[in-house]
Amino acid sequence: MSDAPIIVWFRRDLRVSDHPSLSAAQATGRPVIPLFILDEVVETLGAAAKWRMGLGIDHFQKTIAKIGSKLILRRGKAVDVLLDLIAETGAGEVYWSRAYDPASIARDTEVKANLKGISFTGHLLYEPWLPKTKVGENFKVYTPFWRHVRAGFDIDAPLPAVTHLCIPSEWPKSDVLLDWKMSANMHRGSTVVAKFVHVGERAAVIRLNKFLDTAVEGYKSDRDFPMKPATSGLSENLTYGEISPRTVFNAGQLALEQGKQGAEHFLKELVWREFAYHLLWNFPKLDEICWRREWEDFSWRGENSDATAWKQGRTGQSFVDAGMRELYTTGTMHNRLRMIVGSYLTKHLQTDWRVGLKWFEDCLIDWDPAANAMGWQWIAGCGPDAAPYFRVFNPGLQSEKFDKDEGYRNTWLHTGKHVNAQAFFDAIPISWELTPDTKNITEIIELSQGRKRALDAYSFFKERQTQK
DNA sequence: TGAAATGTTGGGGCG
DNA sequence: ACGCCCCAACATTTC
Numbered sequence: 001m002s003d004a005p006i007i008v009w010f011r012r013d014l015r016v017s018d019h020p021s022l023s024a025a026q027a028t029g030r031p032v033i034p035l036f037i038l039d040e041v042v043e044t045l046g047a048a049a050k051w052r053m054g055l056g057i058d059h060f061q062k063t064i065a066k067i068g069s070k071l072i073l074r075r076g077k078a079v080d081v082l083l084d085l086i087a088e089t090g091a092g093e094v095y096w097s098r099a100y101d102p103a104s105i106a107r108d109t110e111v112k113a114n115l116k117g118i119s120f121t122g123h124l125l126y127e128p129w130l131p132k133t134k135v136g137e138n139f140k141v142y143t144p145f146w147r148h149v150r151a152g153f154d155i156d157a158p159l160p161a162v163t164h165l166c167i168p169s170e171w172p173k174s175d176v177l178l179d180w181k182m183s184a185n186m187h188r189g190s191t192v193v194a195k196f197v198h199v200g201e202r203a204a205v206i207r208l209n210k211f212l213d214t215a216v217e218g219y220k221s222d223r224d225f226p227m228k229p230a231t232s233g234l235s236e237n238l239t240y241g242e243i244s245p246r247t248v249f250n251a252g253q254l255a256l257e258q259g260k261q262g263a264e265h266f267l268k269e270l271v272w273r274e275f276a277y278h279l280l281w282n283f284p285k286l287d288e289i290c291w292r293r294e295w296e297d298f299s300w301r302g303e304n305s306d307a308t309a310w311k312q313g314r315t316g317q318s319f320v321d322a323g324m325r326e327l328y329t330t331g332t333m334h335n336r337l338r339m340i341v342g343s344y345l346t347k348h349l350q351t352d353w354r355v356g357l358k359w360f361e362d363c364l365i366d367w368d369p370a371a372n373a374m375g376w377q378w379i380a381g382c383g384p385d386a387a388p389y390f391r392v393f394n395p396g397l398q399s400e401k402f403d404k405d406e407g408y409r410n411t412w413l414h415t416g417k418h419v420n421a422q423a424f425f426d427a428i429p430i431s432w433e434l435t436p437d438t439k440n441i442t443e444i445i446e447l448s449q450g451r452k453r454a455l456d457a458y459s460f461f462k463e464r465q466t467q468k
Numbered sequence: 469t470g471a472a473a474t475g476t477t478g479g480g481g482c483g
Numbered sequence: 484a485c486g487c488c489c490c491a492a493c494a495t496t497t498c
């Protein structure tokens with residue numbers, strides 16, 4: 001029986017509750033060395049996500065300290081760092097929670113080929129390769145996927161929090177988090193976004209409970225209204241694994257059994273996240289190539305000045321601009337606005353969905369490789385189970401329906417009603433000018449013209465397709 | 469998880 | 484009383 005230490009390599013699982021690899025390591029009774037690596041995957045995160053990951057690590061260091069252990073920080077290519085640490089400490093194995101995006105898979109495959117690594121489930125409810133249709137195919141449509149996993153997969157109860165860890169006889173050296181400068185690319189001002197983040201396990205659980213106590217009953221209808229406090233906000237925590245999907249699922253299931261309206265819809269949204277990973281697993285270039293390949297021939301515009309105006313929240317469509325400014329200021333955007341701004345960019349502005357995907361990747365603190373790619377392909381009309389291309393959102397009508405009192409637009413465009421907004425914009429050091437009141441910006445393109453241009457491009461595209 | 473165009477119906481004003 | 488028109492309200496189809 002070896003008493004060699006076990007390295008628990010943390011990635012997107014910054015928690016001690018319901019953490020299968022940590023619990024398994026602890027259960028061996030052997031010393032545990034908690035480790036985080038600033039590796040090739042973390043280095044290339046978008047600015048906001050990288051900064052937010054830094055906050056998560058900072059918080060998690062304290063969590064680990066509270067259970068009598070220490071989070072070791074190392075920087076470098078993952079396999080090299082791990083081999084070095086094994087040599088230094090005599091560690092026998094490395095445990096981790098699986099990741100499913102191509103960059104992480106490549107990294108982890110190389111690691112596994114060079115040392116004894118054991119991977120656990122932790123980031124998802126269902127391993128993405130498991131769901132199959134009756135004829136053994138991968139799912140392309142959400143509803144059958146939902147029905148299949150709902151009926152066919154049991155979700156175990158979450159594991160209890162790990163409350164202590166055996167420590168090694170000697171701690172290996174650790175980097176200092178500040179030296180990693182995780183905020184280096186946050187030119188748009190991390191102090192502004194910092195007001196909106198909820199970091200760590202405790203914050204995540206508070207969010208979950210608050211949502212289930214107060215908001216879930218009205219979730220089904222209220223979640224479409226960006227000014228209503230109707231959503232859980234948990235995407236931010238799920239993406240860094242500050243709460244496990246299993247914890248969220250079980251709590252949602254309990255609410256459902258208590259007869260709470262909206263709980264079923266909440267579970268469905270959680271499973272959308274699973275569906276995104278199912279798609280990404282089966283189509284690893286989901287963020288690069290149109291899932292319906294023929295759409296590669298569509299006349300998408302690349303980076304262009306209209307797209308720049310879109311990023312800056314200066315399109316002259318107040319609802320779109322408000323959404324883009326919420327994104328820039330808070331690192332998140334209400335889901336309804338994500339659909340609206342995505343539709344506007346890809347339809348009215350005829351711009352390639354990958355331009356929008358990249359901007360979201362850089363701005364979102366809840367960025368997720370699978371969900372972002374699926375969402376953009378969905379709205380552009382080239383993805384699986386996608387909104388048909390001709391489903392063009394009209395931002396004006398959408399604002400009539402979902403922001404009738406202009407509360408949302410007033411908040412993010414600043415027209416004086418919500419004084420906080422000015423402070424946000426004052427604090428953002430930006431290279432382009434934000435006028436305080438964007439309501440008078442001339443629209444890039446009149447809405448019905450933009451719609452027509454999009455539909456014309458679509459007919460032209462379809463015409464060419466049939467000729468092939 | 470859309471919007472606009474087109475089609476249908478039925479009530480009311482009015483000659 | 485009747486036919487006609489208008490148009491709101493709703494349903495269907497088309498993009």
